[in-house]
Amino acid sequence: MTNEEKNTALYEKIFAEQETYRKWLLDQPPEEILKHSYEYTVREDIVLSLEYHDLTDAQAEALLKSPSPLGDIFQEFEQRETDYMDNVFDSMVCRADAVIEAEAEKRRVLLETPVYPYPADHALEHEELEQYRASHEANVACKEAIETAIRENYHDNRLGKESAREVLDAFGMERTMYVLANTVRHKDWDGRISHSNKEWARTIPVYENKDSWGNDHNASFVVDSCNPGLTDLFLNQVRREQHLRTPLTDEEIQTEAARLLAELQAQKEPNSPHGTHFMAQISPDFLERSSTKDTDRLMAMLPFQSMAFSGLDDRKGHFVLISKDEDRNQPLKKPRRSVRKNLQKSSAKQAPGTAKKKKTERETR
Numbered sequence: 001m002t003n004e005e006k007n008t009a010l011y012e013k014i015f016a017e018q019e020t021y022r023k024w025l026l027d028q029p030p031e032e033i034l035k036h037s038y039e040y041t042v043r044e045d046i047v048l049s050l051e052y053h054d055l056t057d058a059q060a061e062a063l064l065k066s067p068s069p070l071g072d073i074f075q076e077f078e079q080r081e082t083d084y085m086d087n088v089f090d091s092m093v094c095r096a097d098a099v100i101e102a103e104a105e106k107r108r109v110l111l112e113t114p115v116y117p118y119p120a121d122h123a124l125e126h127e128e129l130e131q132y133r134a135s136h137e138a139n140v141a142c143k144e145a146i147e148t149a150i151r152e153n154y155h156d157n158r159l160g161k162e163s164a165r166e167v168l169d170a171f172g173m174e175r176t177m178y179v180l181a182n183t184v185r186h187k188d189w190d191g192r193i194s195h196s197n198k199e200w201a202r203t204i205p206v207y208e209n210k211d212s213w214g215n216d217h218n219a220s221f222v223v224d225s226c227n228p229g230l231t232d233l234f235l236n237q238v239r240r241e242q243h244l245r246t247p248l249t250d251e252e253i254q255t256e257a258a259r260l261l262a263e264l265q266a267q268k269e270p271n272s273p274h275g276t277h278f279m280a281q282i283s284p285d286f287l288e289r290s291s292t293k294d295t296d297r298l299m300a301m302l303p304f305q306s307m308a309f310s311g312l313d314d315r316k317g318h319f320v321l322i323s324k325d326e327d328r329n330q331p332l333k334k335p336r337r338s339v340r341k342n343l344q345k346s347s348a349k350q351a352p353g354t355a356k357k358k359k360t361e362r363e364t365r
Contacts, residue, residue, distance in 0.1 A: 006060040010069065011050050017070040018047050039074060046073050107170055113138045115175050119209035120217060139221035142171040142179045147225045150234055159230060164237035173242055180235050182206045183223040192229040200239065244288050253294055254335055256286050257301035260320050261332050264304075270324040273314065277321040278328065282309075284317060303330035 001009070021043065025036055047070070055063070063069040116123070116135035123132035145167050153160035167176050181204035184197055209217040223231050263280035272279050282298075290298070299309060299320075306323035322328070 003054065003057050003060070006057055006064070007050070007054045010055070010060045010064055011047075013064065014047055014050060014070045014073075017068055018043055021070075042077060043070055043074055046070060046077070110138045110141055111170065111172055113175075115139075115178050117178070117205055117207060119207050120211070122207075136217070136221070138171065138175060139179055139182075142167065142175050143183075143221040143223050145170055146176070146179065146223050146231075146234060150223075150226045150230050154226075154230060159233045159237070161237065164234060164241055168238065168241055173238075173245065176238055177204060177242070178206070179221050179223070180231075180238060182218050182221060183231060184235070186219065186222045187228055187231075190228045192227070193232045194236075197232055197235050197239075200235075244285070246289065247291075248286070248289050248294050250335060252286075253290075253297050254301065254332075256283055257298050258332055259283075260298075261302060264320070264322060265328050272321060273312065275324075277324060278326075279319045279321045281317045281319050287318060297335065301333045301335055303333050304328075 021040070025033055025040060028036075063072070066072050113134050114131070115138075116128070116131045118128075118132070120129075120132060123129045149163040149167050150159065153163035153166075164176075171179075181201040184193055184201035185206055187193055188198060188201075206218065211217065223234075260280045260282065264278050267278050270276060270278050286298075287295075295309070299307065302320065304322040304326050306326045308321045309318065310321060311318050
């Protein structure tokens with residue numbers, strides 16, 4: 001016999017042995033079949049391996065001598081130490097990482113998709129349907145994320161502070177506020193939404209977006225699966241976050257410095273815990289919004305030599321402290337304007353005026 005004939009004979013013998021095993025297995029109760037599922041799978045792999053590989057003459061002859069070569073090969077395989085379980089776990093890790101990467105990419109796309117505020121007919125007319133559809137899809141996803149955040153963070157008659165931040169991190173400030181403004185406009189009749197938030201919503205451009213049958217496409221991203229009162233609370237959180245993320249202006253820094261000076265000057269006696277200093281608490285809002293440069297500029301405006309900026313063990317917040325012997329009747333120092341800002345103002349004055357853009361489309365309500 002040639003080598004090919006010997007390998008073919010071995011394959012046929014092993015194949016027949018597997019068929020016999022398979023028929024026996026099918027006659028067993030389900031529990032018994034499950035017990036042998038691993039063995040059956042490995043035996044199938046052995047048959048498949050021989051279909052694609054050839055043994056030497058001596059190897060084929062040695063296995064042909066056995067009445068059950070497939071069973072012998074399985075026993076040999078079962079006794080071996082393999083990296084099979086490592087491969088199983090590696091597959092698990094790779095799949096999980098792929099899902100994480102895909103979800104991160106989806107979040108990145110949603111976050112980076114610009115808000116397209118114009119209606120479908122405008123997009124069609126200006127060949128911007130792709131941008132319109134991508135933005136609309138992101139609006140719907142943002143609406144669903146808001147509903148989920150409210151549902152998962154509302155406990156004991158209280159909406160958790162992190163609910164708004166989760167959505168803002170995923171969709172950005174502009175889209176989140178756009179979706180909420182659209183929601184409030186659609187619920188203008190609802191008394192559970194505050195007058196303040198209704199007034200705010202009217203400042204956000206949201207264009208009417210109805211098709212020829214009168215269907216309102218904007219309705220698809222109205223936050224609607226939770227109590228409007230909770231939506232109102234959520235919007236309060238978002239507006240608060242917007243305020244805290246807005247950089248401080250020169251005027252706001254000067255106003256805080258003037259407030260601190262007035263408070264320090266108003267004290268009749270030292271008001272520190274040990275009576276050694278006059279102190280005034282810095283606004284928590286100011287601290288949350290301020291950068292290191294903002295804080296440095298604030299301190300530079302206060303005229304005191306003994307001034308310190310510190311927290312206190314028994315009180316929340318941060319305080320400006322000055323020695324009780326310091327002269328408190330000093331005026332606020334004038335803020336020194338940065339060279340960069342002066343140059344920017346000068347450049348803005350010299351720049352030619354730009355033409356005003358025409359108002360587009362019609363705005364709802």
